[in-house]
Amino acid sequence: xxxxxxxxxxxxxxxxxxxxxxxxxxxxxxxxxxxxxxxxxxxxxxxxxxxxxxxxxxxxxxxxxxxxxxxxxxxxxxxxxxxxxxxxxxxxxxxxxxxxxxxxxxxxxxxxxxxxxxxxxxxxxxxxxxxxxxxxxxxxxxxxxxxxxxxxxxxxxxxxxxxxxxxxxxxxxxxxxxxxxxxxxxxxxxxxxxxxxxxxxxxxxxxxxxxxxxxxxxxxxxxxxxxxxxxxxxxxxxxxxxxxxxxxxxxxxxxxxxxxxxxxxxxxxxxxxxxxxxxxxxxx
Amino acid sequence: xxxxxxxxxxxxxxxxxxxxxxxxxxxxxxxxxxxxxxxxxxxxxxxxxxxxxxxxxxxxxxxxxxxxxxxxxxxxxxxxxxxxxxxxxxxxxxxxxxxxxxxxxxxxxxxxxxxxxxxxxxxxxxxxxxxxxxxxxxxxxxxxxxxxxxxxxxxxxxxxxxxxxxxxxxxxxxxxxxxxxxxxxxxxxxxxxxxxxxxxxxxxxxxxxxxxxxxxxxxxxxxxxxxxxxxxxxxxxxxxxxxxxxxxxxxxxxxxxxxxxxxxxxxxxxxxxxxxxxxxxxxxxxxxxxxxxxxxxxxxxxxxxxxx
Numbered sequence: 001x002x003x004x005x006x007x008x009x010x011x012x013x014x015x016x017x018x019x020x021x022x023x024x025x026x027x028x029x030x031x032x033x034x035x036x037x038x039x040x041x042x043x044x045x046x047x048x049x050x051x052x053x054x055x056x057x058x059x060x061x062x063x064x065x066x067x068x069x070x071x072x073x074x075x076x077x078x079x080x081x082x083x084x085x086x087x088x089x090x091x092x093x094x095x096x097x098x099x100x101x102x103x104x105x106x107x108x109x110x111x112x113x114x115x116x117x118x119x120x121x122x123x124x125x126x127x128x129x130x131x132x133x134x135x136x137x138x139x140x141x142x143x144x145x146x147x148x149x150x151x152x153x154x155x156x157x158x159x160x161x162x163x164x165x166x167x168x169x170x171x172x173x174x175x176x177x178x179x180x181x182x183x184x185x186x187x188x189x190x191x192x193x194x195x196x197x198x199x200x201x202x203x204x205x206x207x208x209x210x211x212x213x214x215x216x217x218x219x220x221x222x223x224x225x226x227x228x229x230x231x232x233x234x235x236x237x238x239x240x241x242x243x244x245x246x247x248x249x250x251x252x253x254x255x256x257x258x259x260x261x262x263x264x265x266x267x268x269x270x271x272x273x274x275x276x277x278x279x280x281x282x283x284x
Numbered sequence: 285x286x287x288x289x290x291x292x293x294x295x296x297x298x299x300x301x302x303x304x305x306x307x308x309x310x311x312x313x314x315x316x317x318x319x320x321x322x323x324x325x326x327x328x329x330x331x332x333x334x335x336x337x338x339x340x341x342x343x344x345x346x347x348x349x350x351x352x353x354x355x356x357x358x359x360x361x362x363x364x365x366x367x368x369x370x371x372x373x374x375x376x377x378x379x380x381x382x383x384x385x386x387x388x389x390x391x392x393x394x395x396x397x398x399x400x401x402x403x404x405x406x407x408x409x410x411x412x413x414x415x416x417x418x419x420x421x422x423x424x425x426x427x428x429x430x431x432x433x434x435x436x437x438x439x440x441x442x443x444x445x446x447x448x449x450x451x452x453x454x455x456x457x458x459x460x461x462x463x464x465x466x467x468x469x470x471x472x473x474x475x476x477x478x479x480x481x482x483x484x485x486x487x488x489x490x491x492x493x494x495x496x497x498x499x500x501x502x503x504x505x506x507x508x509x510x511x512x513x514x515x516x517x518x519x520x521x522x523x524x525x526x527x528x529x530x531x532x533x534x535x536x537x538x539x540x541x542x543x544x545x546x547x548x549x550x551x552x553x554x555x556x557x558x559x560x561x562x563x564x565x566x567x568x569x570x571x572x573x574x575x576x577x578x579x580x581x582x583x584x585x586x587x588x589x590x591x592x
Contacts, residue, residue: 012498013405020406023397024415027470030430031418033440037433046438098320107313113321120328122519122580126527126549127573130556130565131335132327138334154323185312214423216530217549221557232425239429240537253433256426263421271414279478 031260038257042250061254068251075227076234077258080213083149083230088209091153095208096201099162100193104170105185114163120156126217133221147222148230152212158204165200166193203277206270210263231259332573339363339566362567371545372568379547382461383525390465391472391517398476399502413477417470424467428534431463436538451539456532463531468524472517479513480506515587519580526576529553548572 029051036051038061044054065073101107102114128151136147170193178188194201219233226234239252267274339362343353366372397416401409419427434440435450442450450459483506491501507514529549532542544558545551548568556565 009405016400016403016406020397020400020412023393023469024412027416027419027466030427030434030466031422033434034430049441094319094323097316101313101316105313105316107310107317109321110313110317113317113324116324116329117320120324122523122577123328123332123573124523124527124576126529127569127576128328128331130552130569131331133556134338134562134566135331135334150323151327154320154327156324156328159320186315189312189316210421214425216423216425221553232423235429236425236534239432239534243537249433252429256429259426260422264418267418267421268414271410275474275478278474279481 031264034253034257034260038250038254040250042247045249057250058254061250065251065254065258069226072226072229073231073234073255076229076231079228080230080232080259082145083152083215084209084213087149087152087212088205091155091158091208091212092201092205094153095155095158095162095204096166096194096197097189099159099164100166100170100189100197102159103163103166104172104175104193117156117159120154121160125215129217129221132218136222142222143224143228145228148219148228151218152215155204155208155211158208161204162197162200165197169196169200199273199277202270202273206266206274206277209266213259213263231255235259332570335566335570338562339570340563342563343561358563362563363571365564366568366571371543372548372551375545375548375551378457379526379528382457382528382547383522385458386461386464386525387518387521389461390469391514391521393465394469394472394517395476395507395514397469397473398480399506401473401477402480402502402506403498413470413474415470417474419467419469420471422467424530425534427463427467428531431459431466431531432535432538435459451535451541453541456535456539456541460528460531460535464525464528468521472521475513475517476510479510483509512587515583518587519583522579522583523576526572526579 033051036053037045039056039058040048040054041057041060044057048054098113098117102110102117132147132151133142136142141147174192174196175188178192183191213230214232215230216232216236219228219230220236223229223233226237229237235252235255238248238255242248242252340357340359341355342358342362344356400406401413406412422430434442437443437451446455448455450456487505488501491505496504527549528547532546532550533553536542536544543550544554549572552565552569552572555561555568559565
């Protein structure tokens with residue numbers, strides 16, 4: 001009786017691992033293709049196999065990338081870092097403050113604010129981009145840094161998560177004790193509540209960083225000046241020339257690799273943070 | 285929302301005799317909530333209101349046209365134009381077909397992978413889940429470009445392997461489904477897996493003791509317990525499907541099979557920036573927002589009924 005049972009267990013174990021392996025290959029192979037292709041010149045690109053390495057041209061591709069159009073790619077890198085870095089830090093702080101206020105404090109309009117926030121989660125960013133453009137053009141701030149930066153700070157889902165984190169991680173007794181000690185509400189938030197909410201806030205920050213870094217539609221409608229482009233928009237613009245000018249392909253591919261690598265590294269390094277953050281968020 | 289500054293001298297004492305330190309705490313919550321409330325107002329509510337206003341006007345030449353164009357109030361004419369436009373209806377048909385394939389494929393795949401990961405015998409859980417999650421970190425434009433190259437003849441391998449042309453007029457829909465599925469399956473797998481970890485272990489042990497196999501346990505106990513999480517993922521995926529934009533736009537540089545109005549979002553983009561018809565673009569984008577709201581309300585209705 002033991003033997004067949006052992007065999008079927010072994011069978012199911014290998015089936016499970018085979019399926020997981022297929023899923024992992026499906027997910028990772030396109031990224032490996034991106035890497036091998038970034039090392040090829042235009043000739044090798046169409047003559048060598050997709051996952052084969054040709055001559056090692058990564059460094060010369062990188063040189064070409066940063067030299068193209070007087071080094072505009074460096075501007076795009078800087079812009080992406082500014083939009084996403086500054087936006088995520090500021091955005092996460094705004095979410096944390098509002099989520100904490102909704103969860104732990106009482107103020108007029110608290111319920112209404114939360115209801116509108118929940119509705120805001122369901123308003124898709126793509127449907128908002130055109131109304132934002134129309135408003136920005138009325139205000140004559142189209143094609144400026146702020147026209148992209150400010151709308152991307154708004155993160156209703158982040159507020160929803162921050163509220164859940166505040167409810168789970170900040171006990172009322174601690175806040176009561178701080179009040180009895182005479183600490184002001186703002187000081188209590190910054191010195192006591194915010195540190196307690198840290199894993200959750202880091203999760204909001206990381207996901208908002210990804211959201212802004214990956215955002216495309218808003219910069220596409222708002223910006224025409226290439227010096228304000230984030231990497232996604234700049235690479236898209238180059239890619240639209242590929243069919244006429246194949247020499248743009250290595251630039252687009254090497255640039256894409258540079259746009260992907262920082263996030264992949266961030267997700268690998270910060271694994272414990274975002275995994276535990278998602279866990280807290282999903283319970284509520 | 286109006287911000288009322290409290291009178292620090294306290295003209296009238298509060299009825300509920302709050303403890304003394306509470307007195308100055310009335311302004312602080314507003315200070316904490318105000319930045320987000322302002323953002324929500326200025327970047328969500330006002331733009332929607334303004335688009336609603338613009339959608340009721342259209343630009344017309346008056347008289348002989350010497351005075352230049354005028355904005356004319358046209359009631360719901362823009363909405364009627366959009367709904368009557370064959371290109372718009374075709375774009376809705378495209379995303380509907382896309383959603384019918386993508387939503388079950390992606391969420392089903394994510395659920396199966398999450399259940400496999402949650403199984404007792406799996407080794408290297410972290411490695412598998414991280415690998416499948418990674419495409420989420422790739423910007424939509426870049427994911428679109430990678431796959432566009434993989435589909436391209438002479439460059440990518442897929443054109444030779446597949447029995448159909450992935451960039452041909454019948455091939456682009458499955459190609460776009462694949463791009464989006466690749467991006468979102470891992471993310472949803474992690475969400476489902478995280479929810480599965482909260483299923484009480486003693487319940488699972490009890491079912492094993494009762495003689496239920498792993499597949500039965502998964503279907504009869506685990507899946508029903510994470511149903512709320514699955515419905516939330518369903519709402520977000522349906523909304524996301526309606527907004528489909530980046531992947532088809534990127535493919536337009538690689539194939540002529542994707543028209544400039546292939547999805548409703550592309551239609552909005554075309555109306556606003558190629559035809560310069562802001563009234564029609566505003567109407568189309570509000571119709572899109574309305575459709576998302578109605579669909580998510582419908583899904584949540586369903587979920588409330590199911591969990592009863």
